[in-house]
Structures are given as structure tokens and as C-alpha cells.
Amino acid sequence: MAELELSGVSKVYGAFNALRDVSLQIADGEFAVFVGPSGCGKSTLLRLIAGLDPVSGGRIAIGGNDMTARQAGQRPVAMVFQNYALYPHMSVFENIAFPLQMERRTKDDIKREVSRAAEIVQLSTRLQDRPAKLSGGQRQRVAIARAIVRKPGIFLMDEPLSNLDAALRMEMRAELTQLHRRLGSTMVYVTHDQLEAMTMADRIVVLNGGRVEQVGAPMELYHNPANLFVAGFIGSPPMNFAAARVDAVEGHAARLTVEGLGSFAVSYDGKEVSAGDAVTIGIRPEAMLPGAGEAGHLSFRMTPETVERLGLHTIVHAPVGAKTFTALFNGDPRMARGSALDVSVPLAQLHLFDRNGAGRSIRDIQ
């Protein structure tokens, strides 16, 4: 078990800055998830931590020791790859035993450790099989067992569930969370799937364009996204955005006008807004409620273009001003495509972002 510290880490490929000045601390035993869209640098960052690629700048410390110059095999880490990276010519036993053989451990020792790891991942009966005979989920378990036997300070996982089907992914998600609890080790997990990040992480690191956009607990990111990118990335379906204009600022309230939503006042606690500013409002699909709202609600009308009934939820897409909003209603309320619908949003759940380039959040949601 070990904590991980990244200070000013950067990675450059030719003229391309894959990572810029990433500084992070991941505590001992923490389950940290790097999340972001394709090409955001999350896998690159994991490879730098593993020692598979050298850093272009900055420092990587594990358990307080500088690992920046150490080779991959000399770092106290184990990695689970997206495509499992099992040795196809070796049996399950030999795959799991390989790192121990490289450490020149005794045969008895190897046998004991492999049995223990195989038991944890429930593969004790498949030890003599080749990986080709196993299902995707079982192969992933072999890869995990191979990581477990190394007793690493940090487990690194690079999109380990992305090759599995949806049902198996859900099952493995729960298993990985249990495994983390059982082993109590530090885990760094990379995914592009915000659902995986939300369900598994103690702390999420949102990356975009080689930079860290925000670090925080899943619900912190959900309720208080630091900027437009995080707001749009975390949450499913994604947050609705609309351009707004600040008409007036009075004390702790700003009066806004939004095309399709009219004019309304919203409290805010930033000092960065003044009359005439352009801002962006954000409304989570699940914050929208059917029916006209009471005081303290923003109410408006929309005409659904599509109504998707999922049983537990109903998802409605409807034009609002120049945008198409997505609303997520509980259950199966009576609404139909083409018939106008009253909708309300508690003003307290309205997000507000500045529009001077950065799209920073300028309103805390309590």
C-alpha cells in the first residue's frame, strides 16, 4: 500500500502536449478514477505512473520515494490492461505465476501465492486452462490475479472493463469495488465512462486536453462542477446548457434573460458578474420536474420531440430556444410527443458559468 504524488508532470510527443503540469496526490488506500474523453491524456498519465513511458517533466513519487527515473519492473505497481495482455502460450497458473518467477521465488511460495490470488478472483478451477479457453470476464480476472500476486503498492487499471458486455461490466464493477475493500490497496483506475467513475471512485480526477479540470468526490463533482467541461461530462444524460444575459445585479441576485426561458432572478455568491455580462446556465435533466412550479422555481413550457420510456425513467427531448433540452422524469408520467408540457426547475439547482473563455462555475449549489 502506498500513496501517490505527482508534481508538475508533463508529457510531450513531438509537438503534441499530451499532459501539461499535472499535480495530484492520491492517498494510501484510495480508489482514484481518471476520467475524460478519448485523447484527454488519462491513459498516458497511467503509463507514466507505471513507468512504461518516461515523463517529459515533473516528478512521480510512490510511498514517498521518487520513482521518476525507475524502470517499470522496479516500481511497486501492477497494471491491468484494457486487452488483458495475458500471455497466450501460458496456462492461467503460469500467467499468474510469471511475476513471481521473475522475482525468483521458490516453487512452493509461487504455488501458495497463485492459489491465494486465484481464490480471490474465483478461478481456482481454471488454473490449467489457456487464456483462449476463458471468457472475457475470466481473462480479466486472470489479469487481476496476476496483479494481486505482486502485492503492489498501487494497482493501475487501464479501462479494464471496456471490452466486456454491459451485464458483465456491471458485475465486474461491483467485484472490483469489493476487491479494493478487501485488499485495502491504492487503486488508480482509468475510464472514459463517467458511470464507472461515479460508481467506483473515492475521488474522481477529470482530465481534458492534457490538463486536470477538477478533482473531487463523485457527488462533489456532480453537484458543484468547476466548469462547463466537468458539468457536461459528469452526469447522464448530460447537463443542458443555454446562453443567458445578465440584465441587472441586485445584492446577491442576478436577473437573467434566457432565450426560450424568459427572464428570472437567481441568487449567486460570486463577485464576477455584472450587468451586461454573457453567462451560461446549466440545468441537469433530472432537475426538471413535470408541472408548473411554485415560487422559487423556474417554470417554462416545452413541446417534446421524442419521449423515451425506460420504465424507471422517462427521457424527453424538446426544443427550448435555439437548443434541444433533455429532461429526465421519474416513472412514467403522462406526456406525448407534440403536446406541450409545463416544466419547472428549482432555482436552487440552476448552475451558472461565466463565459469569458474558461466557463468557470460562478454559483455553488448547496
Next chain:
Amino acid sequence: MTFRSGAADAPAFNQNLGAYLFLAPALLILFLSLLLPAAATIGMSFTDISFLRPTNFVGLDNYLRLLSDGRFQQAVFNTSYYTLGVTLPTMVLGLLAAVALNRRFPFRVAFRTIFYLPVLTSLIAAAVVWVYIYEPYSGPMNGLLVSLGLPPQPWLQSPNLAMTALIIMAVWRDFGTAMIIYLAGLQDIPEEIYEAARLDGAGKFAILRRITVPMLSSVTFYLMIILIVQSFQVFGAIYVMTGGGPLGSTETIVFQMYQTAFGYTEFGYAAAMSTVLFFVILLFSIVGTKIMRKGEA
């Protein structure tokens, strides 16, 4: 010509007819150039055909003669020695060159081309050049030995050395093929496997021994079969460089077959040798294919 996609009243025959028509020219060439001569050779092996006197059916006489023919047994030994001598070093050198050239470094493509060039040269032209290289008094090979302080050798003139000289030339010529085939095999090994091995603490030698070589096993079998079959059929280089000598030390099966047929006009006996060689090669091919299929499964 129209293509039908197998409607209920137009069974597979119509579809297959098109396929057979397309295949016919190739099948005809194959039949005339390969199957017919092969069948004729097997037929001839049961006769004493020589084109100089009337031909008689002799049954298994030619085959029985082979069993007791000391010269043929020497040719079998020479061929086996040559095959072993060429196959193993060619594969080892080809693998090492492929592993080295599979990394990124400057002039990588130039090195690949240089190593592959011998494969592209004409065998006869290369053999003539090698005769010069092995020339005992002014040849570069002895020049190299002398410059290293070693005594010069009668490469192609000594019964003890001539076969080794031929093997060296064959390895020089063939290891480019082995390299290319191994390079293709190496590129099939996913980079992630090597990365996993590095993370598991394996060094370069351990990766080569535990990951690369075993993962190339089907390529190795394929290559081994190709090289064995090719070496069994060696003729051109021997014809140009040693003529089977000195003292029959480089006389291989195919060379002896050629001499028996065209030198001594014993076509029936030569056909029996050819038939034996054919079945030995067939056996190797079948065993090789079976092992490879088993490996893939």
C-alpha cells in the same frame, strides 16, 4: 457470364460451375506442369527406362537397389547434414536479426533491405561470386582468415570443408527469408504483452526466452518445414560450386538424381530416387502442418 446466388430451383451446381470455369486454367496448368510429371515419375520408377534401349517393367527393383546403394546412402547422409547445417543457423540468425530490427533505430529499413538482398540475387550469380570468395589463394575468405592470424583453408577443395562452405553460403542466402518471416511474426505480438512482462519484472533476455520465442513457435515450425523442404532439394549451388565433389562429399540426393538421369541415362532409377524424396518431403509437410494446426488450436 451471369452469377446466380443459389435460388431454390438453381442449386449449388450453377454457382460451382462458375467457380470451376474460373479455376480451370490454373488447374490445367497445375495438372500439366506438376501432377502429370509427378505421376509419370512415379510410373517411371517401376521401369528401367533409359531412352537408349527398350523399356521394361522392373517392379520394385529400383527401390530395392536404393536400399543397398552405398552411394545413395552417402547422398542421403550428405543431404541430411546439409539440411541440419542450414536450417538451425538460418533460424537462429533470422530470429536474432528480426528481434534487433524490430526496434526503432536509425537506418532500420536500410538494414532490413541489406539483410534481405541475398534472397533476391540470382542463385547462380551468387554461387559464382562465392566460388571466388572461397578461392584458396586470392579469395576474400582466406584473406580474412590470414588477417586474423589463422591458416588459409581449401574451402571447396577439401572433402572435409566443402559441405561447410556450401552451408555458409546457404545460410547467408536464406537467413533474410527467416528474418522477414520472423519480423512478420513479431509484429503480431501485441505491444501490451511486452509491457505487461516489463511490469512483471522481466528483463530483456527473460522476455526473449519466455515471451518472444514461445509466441513465435508456429512461425518457427512453418519456417523449419520450409527450410527443410528447400534444403532437401538443394541443387543449383552444388552444380556451380563443387559438382558434387570433392570425392562425392557434397553429392546430395537431387544432385545424384540429376547425374543418374542425365549423366548415366538411368531415368528409371533416378525416378525411384525422386519418388523417395517426394514422399519424404510430403511426410515433413504433413507432419509440419499437423503440428502447426495443433498449436493454433
